[in-house]
Amino acid sequence: MTYRRGEGFPWEPLLRGWRKQCPSCGAKPLFGRYLKPVETCDQCGEQLAKIRTDDIAPYFTIMIVGHLIVPPLLMLERQYHPDQWIHFAIWPALTLLLMFFFLPRVKGATLGVMWHLRMRGDEQH
Numbered sequence: 001m002t003y004r005r006g007e008g009f010p011w012e013p014l015l016r017g018w019r020k021q022c023p024s025c026g027a028k029p030l031f032g033r034y035l036k037p038v039e040t041c042d043q044c045g046e047q048l049a050k051i052r053t054d055d056i057a058p059y060f061t062i063m064i065v066g067h068l069i070v071p072p073l074l075m076l077e078r079q080y081h082p083d084q085w086i087h088f089a090i091w092p093a094l095t096l097l098l099m100f101f102f103l104p105r106v107k108g109a110t111l112g113v114m115w116h117l118r119m120r121g122d123e124q125h
Contacts, residue, residue, distance in 0.1 A: 010116035017112025018105050022046060024115065030108050037111060051114050052121030057107035064106065065098045 005013075005024075013023035020030045027043035037048045073091055076082065114121060 005116055010113050013112035013116045014109045017108035020108045023112035035104055035107055050120055051111050053107055053110045054121055057110045061099060061103045061106045064102055065095060068098060069095050
């Protein structure tokens with residue numbers, strides 16, 4: 001089922017993008033590679049590669065991961081005072097895993113919202 005653009009808040013295209021699906025019809029895949037959108041959707045023909053999310057997806061991803069990492073880090077330090085090597089063993093690895101997990105999903109959600117708003121990412125050029 002094709003989504004009708006521009007009506008209400010873009011929950012459906014946002015969630016489809018989060019699931020790495022086409023924001024228009026929900027077909028997979030949204031990305032041909034890790035972060036490169038497919039040129040056109042195979043099912044509905046929507047041109048997705050023209051939408052440029054640029055740096056907003058990494059900014060949102062950093063904000064999300066930072067909010068997931070910093071509170072447990074501070075609580076662990078405050079309650080147990082572990083050695084530095086324990087912090088160096090846990091937090092960088094967990095941060096990288098979360099970044100790799102969230103980045104394509106946040107980019108897909110951003111792409112879905114931009115598609116809904118008919119933005120291409122080059123409005124200022």
